[in-house]
Amino acid sequence: MATVVPLADAMADLVHDGDSVALEGFTHLIPYAAGHEIIRQGRRDLTLIRMTPDLIYDQMIGMGCARRLVFSWGGNPGVGSLHRFRDAVQNRWPAPLEIEEHSHAGIANAYVAGASGLPFAVLRGYRGTGLPAHTARVRPITCPFTGEELTAVPALNPDVAVVHAQRADRRGNVQLWGITGVQKEAVLAARRSLVTVEEVVEELEPRPGAIVLPGWAITHVSEAPGGSHPSYSAGYSTRDNDFYRAWDGISRDRETFTAWMARHVLTPGAEAHR
Amino acid sequence: MTAAYTADEMMTVAAARRLREGQSCFVGIGLPSTAANLARRTHAPGLVLVYESGTIGARPDLPPLSIGDGVLADTADAVVSVPEIFNYWLQPGRIDVGFLGAAQIDRFANINTTVIGPYADPEVRLPGAGGAPEIAASCREVTVIVRQSRRAFVDRVDFVTSVGFGSGPGDRERLGLRGGGPRTVITDLAILEPDPASSELVVTHLHPGVTLDQARAATGWDLATAAELRETAPPTPEELGVLRHLTGDSGRTRP
Numbered sequence: 228m229a230t231v232v233p234l235a236d237a238m239a240d241l242v243h244d245g246d247s248v249a250l251e252g253f254t255h256l257i258p259y260a261a262g263h264e265i266i267r268q269g270r271r272d273l274t275l276i277r278m279t280p281d282l283i284y285d286q287m288i289g290m291g292c293a294r295r296l297v298f299s300w301g302g303n304p305g306v307g308s309l310h311r312f313r314d315a316v317q318n319r320w321p322a323p324l325e326i327e328e329h330s331h332a333g334i335a336n337a338y339v340a341g342a343s344g345l346p347f348a349v350l351r352g353y354r355g356t357g358l359p360a361h362t363a364r365v366r367p368i369t370c371p372f373t374g375e376e377l378t379a380v381p382a383l384n385p386d387v388a389v390v391h392a393q394r395a396d397r398r399g400n401v402q403l404w405g406i407t408g409v410q411k412e413a414v415l416a417a418r419r420s421l422v423t424v425e426e427v428v429e430e431l432e433p434r435p436g437a438i439v440l441p442g443w444a445i446t447h448v449s450e451a452p453g454g455s456h457p458s459y460s461a462g463y464s465t466r467d468n469d470f471y472r473a474w475d476g477i478s479r480d481r482e483t484f485t486a487w488m489a490r491h492v493l494t495p496g497a498e499a500h501r
Numbered sequence: 502m503t504a505a506y507t508a509d510e511m512m513t514v515a516a517a518r519r520l521r522e523g524q525s526c527f528v529g530i531g532l533p534s535t536a537a538n539l540a541r542r543t544h545a546p547g548l549v550l551v552y553e554s555g556t557i558g559a560r561p562d563l564p565p566l567s568i569g570d571g572v573l574a575d576t577a578d579a580v581v582s583v584p585e586i587f588n589y590w591l592q593p594g595r596i597d598v599g600f601l602g603a604a605q606i607d608r609f610a611n612i613n614t615t616v617i618g619p620y621a622d623p624e625v626r627l628p629g630a631g632g633a634p635e636i637a638a639s640c641r642e643v644t645v646i647v648r649q650s651r652r653a654f655v656d657r658v659d660f661v662t663s664v665g666f667g668s669g670p671g672d673r674e675r676l677g678l679r680g681g682g683p684r685t686v687i688t689d690l691a692i693l694e695p696d697p698a699s700s701e702l703v704v705t706h707l708h709p710g711v712t713l714d715q716a717r718a719a720t721g722w723d724l725a726t727a728a729e730l731r732e733t734a735p736p737t738p739e740e741l742g743v744l745r746h747l748t749g750d751s752g753r754t755r756p
Contacts, residue, residue, distance in 0.1 A: 253569055253583055254554055254570070255554070255569050279631075299630055299631060300629050300631035301628050302628030304567035304568060305565070305566035306566070312626070316626040317624075317625075317626055329630070330630040330631070330634045330635060331630070332588075332591070332632065335584040335587055350588070350592065351592050353634060354638070354677060354678065355661065355672070355678065356634045356663065356664060357620070357661045357662065361620055376677060405574050406554045406555055406556065406569050406580060407555065407580070407583075408583050411582070412582075458569075461571055465571055466566075466571060468566045468570075472566075
């Protein structure tokens with residue numbers, strides 16, 4: 228059964244140096260507050276897993292949390308590059324970053340396999356692309372029934388999955404709706420999990436189409452109102468597109484970036500997500 | 502009557518015209534999204550926009566900045582998970598048109614959005630694959646929209662992120678790719694299509710005022726033309742009006 232605990236306590240309990248950590252949320256419900264807490268706690272050598280390394284991974288990479296990145300699209304959606312990610316890959320700043328690169332369909336299926344308790348996923352993908360030559364974690368597989376050649380990707384089972392959702396009750400049952408990405412799969416694939424929520428309520432009112440992650444499938448739940456900013460939480464906030472554009476300028480230069488992080492993330496009480 | 506317009510506007514209008522009423526279209530971010538929304542607001546109101554965030558049949562007022570903006574979910578016929586959008590909708594070949602951008606494209610319409618230069622030590626690290634490899638493999642046909650320059654139009658891409666025609670005729674079949682591949686490449690100068698015999702991209706239309714020499718100068722291989730070379734019809738006042746509304750002072754234009 229999930230325990231509802233403050234974010235700093237949840238993170239100290241769940242994420243340790245060297246862990247593989249998946250912060251998911253497909254444009255919507257990105258767990259910024261949780262990522263900032265990982266940065267504040269100074270975690271190092273993390274394997275960061277995420278389909279779309281968004282600004283939050285740009286920040287974590289730039290602050291030196293990551294040793295390795297498993298991903299399928301690393302950009303600032305609609306704006307351009309992730310400059311800290313690029314600086315790490317091209318110039319090894321602030322540290323070298325190993326990358327393991329996939330397609331969206333590959334990572335999504337790897338999470339499905341992880342959540343399903345299977346060793347690998349099979350998909351019609353990757354063939355003819357340059358991706359298999361650069362990751363051993365993509366292999367051809369022959370269909371035992373038709374003889375067709377397909378692609379196998381090994382299951383993703385992160386040490387920790389972190390997602391953001393709209394609500395939880397006091398027993399840690401979580402309700403999540405809107406664009407649901409791969410959040411459910413990531414939580415169920417992971418060994419430990421944290422769900423940050425906009426609010427903790429007494430009773431979850433039924434909501435058509437919403438996913439409910441039962442408290443017994445989650446390790447910790449933490450209240451983090453506004454914790455998806457500058458992404459958004461449907462029903463609570465809208466996407467701050469201006470911030471995504473502004474990040475291009477903030478992140479382009481190492482010193483501007485470092486100063487911004489010091490002021491908006493590292494300074495106690497000045498967390499950027501508020 | 503035609504009005505003054507920019508090369509980008511000509512490109513976006515030409516791309517929008519490729520989409521037909523009632524088709525389903527898997528839309529990439531940026532220019533493809535603008536063009537698909539233009540088509541939906543002009544000649545193809547029943548165009549079904551599918552975004553990889555899992556929104557099917559979205560009807561945004563303005564092109565979203567990101568493929569996961571709330572307006573897409575709020576206006577969609579259905580919102581599904583990311584595994585579902587790729588496994589149930591894209592992979593079996595249910596989507597008519599894949600609409601993609603590119604950083605590099607080569608003579609066989611292979612697309613690179615991964616790295617410029619060597620993979621291990623790139624000159625430019627680009628965002629990577631996203632949904633594009635499987636969109637290019639599985640949609641019934643693919644339209645690519647990309648500005649034409651020697652930097653982008655190269656003889657061989659540095660990295661094959663998404664397969665066009667591989668190294669030539671028969672490659673898609675050998676790889677087991679089920680969709681028909683790139684049928685049209687639309688640039689700010691011209692429209693290119695694969696030659697039926699060689700699978701190599703050739704110019705079929707030049708946009709008004711553009712010369713073949715200009716298109717060749719912006720291409721990194723010896724660019725050929727189709728037997729019949731035509732001029733693209735210029736944007737109509739209606740097309741321009743709707744496009745400018747979509748990309749206007751809304752705060753949602755592509756930067």
